[in-house]
Amino acid sequence: MMKLKIAIQKSGRLHDDSIKLLKECGIDINNGVNKLKTEASNFPLEVFFLRDDDIPQYIEDGVADIGIVGENVVLEKKKQVNIVEKLNFGKCRLSMAVPKSFEYSSVKDLENTRIATSYPVIVQEFLQRNGIKAEIHEISGSVEIAPGIGLADAICDLVSSGSTLFMNGLKEVETVLKSEAVLAACHHLQPEQQQLLDKLVFRIQAVKRAKNTKYILLNAPNEKLNDIIGLLPGMKSPTVLPLAQEGWSSVHSVLNENDFWDIIESLKTAGAQGILVVPIEKMVI
Numbered sequence: 001m002m003k004l005k006i007a008i009q010k011s012g013r014l015h016d017d018s019i020k021l022l023k024e025c026g027i028d029i030n031n032g033v034n035k036l037k038t039e040a041s042n043f044p045l046e047v048f049f050l051r052d053d054d055i056p057q058y059i060e061d062g063v064a065d066i067g068i069v070g071e072n073v074v075l076e077k078k079k080q081v082n083i084v085e086k087l088n089f090g091k092c093r094l095s096m097a098v099p100k101s102f103e104y105s106s107v108k109d110l111e112n113t114r115i116a117t118s119y120p121v122i123v124q125e126f127l128q129r130n131g132i133k134a135e136i137h138e139i140s141g142s143v144e145i146a147p148g149i150g151l152a153d154a155i156c157d158l159v160s161s162g163s164t165l166f167m168n169g170l171k172e173v174e175t176v177l178k179s180e181a182v183l184a185a186c187h188h189l190q191p192e193q194q195q196l197l198d199k200l201v202f203r204i205q206a207v208k209r210a211k212n213t214k215y216i217l218l219n220a221p222n223e224k225l226n227d228i229i230g231l232l233p234g235m236k237s238p239t240v241l242p243l244a245q246e247g248w249s250s251v252h253s254v255l256n257e258n259d260f261w262d263i264i265e266s267l268k269t270a271g272a273q274g275i276l277v278v279p280i281e282k283m284v285i
């Protein structure tokens with residue numbers, strides 16, 4: 001039986017969330033310590049554990065059929081791969097940063113500077129787009145140290161909380177790119193592999209959808225039902241069941257995580273009681 005080969009990060013920021021996502025998709029991986037290749041026990045999937053920088057090349061070459069990697073790495077490596085699905089984790093931005101004492105007012109202030117980065121391709125494109133001439137120093141890690149040791153005037157590196165910049169006396173001045181982990185695929189998949197990928201993507205979408213949604217149950221007096229139902233978006237329309245107590249109903253529906261607090265307030269004002277909100281594990285529409 002043909003298997004789908006997936007490359008994920010061996011260790012680092014994306015490793016745990018990649019394994020977790022596969023697990024949430026019902027795929028069990030026997031993940032032995034230091035094992036660089038393994039198989040799923042209940043899905044035709046072979047898993048390769050690699051350095052994230054190498055993943056786009058492996059996918060382009062078809063050594064791996066698919067992979068989980070940061071969009072930032074896909075764009076830097078310029079390999080021919082399809083971005084199939086954004087995965088909602090590994091969210092960060094690639095930003096320009098300068099020492100706190102640097103009087104920065106616009107991108108023009110980067111003219112004739114030395115910029116240390118692990119993303120020379122993306123930085124070069126950014127500088128070109130902005131008509132700036134600067135010297136790029138490629139370094140593979142600990143980029144934030146570069147200004148402090150006299151290697152560069154500015155840096156371009158990944159930021160999420162900003163604490164690494166802060167700890168190193170730097171300030172963020174330009175966002176070059178926003179990124180998150182993506183599922184990338186080879187351009188030349190066999191039909192059977194494409195079918196397996198479709199199956200996996202179907203599961204990933206159900207998991208993602210469920211994460212953004214909550215299941216809500218509430219009790220309402222029947223005379224307020226219309227008002228309350230009007231507040232609930234629902235997938236189609238809410239389920240309404242009679243309660244044992246005469247004149248009352250139980251209303252069930254789903255809510256988008258983002259609308260959650262606004263709607264809860266309005267529901268209470270409209271007369272809803274005993275509101276329960278529970279997570280949804282999978283959501284297929």
Ligand SMILES: Nc1ncnc2c1ncn2[C@@H]1O[C@H](COP(=O)(O)OP(=O)(O)OP(=O)(O)O)[C@@H](O)[C@H]1O
Pocket residue numbers: 009010011012013014050051052053069070071072073090091092158159160161179180181
């Ligand atoms: N601070 C962060 N917050 C969220 N996501 C991040 C952060 N830093 C990096 N990422 C994302 O996780 C990916 C992997 O980051 P990590 O720091 O583990 O890379 P690495 O050190 O190059 O790993 P490898 O050993 O695989 O080469 C990045 O390419 C980026 O997409």
Ligand SMILES: O=P(O)(O)OC[C@H]1O[C@H](OP(=O)(O)OP(=O)(O)O)[C@H](O)[C@@H]1O
Pocket residue numbers: 013141142144157158159160161162163164165
């Ligand atoms: O804004 P923050 O939340 O501080 O995150 C930013 C840091 O995270 C990443 O490094 P990571 O910690 O993954 O270590 P690495 O340098 O070994 O890749 C990135 O290269 C930054 O250094």
Ligand SMILES: [Mg+2]
Pocket residue numbers: 051052053
């Ligand atoms: Mg790397």
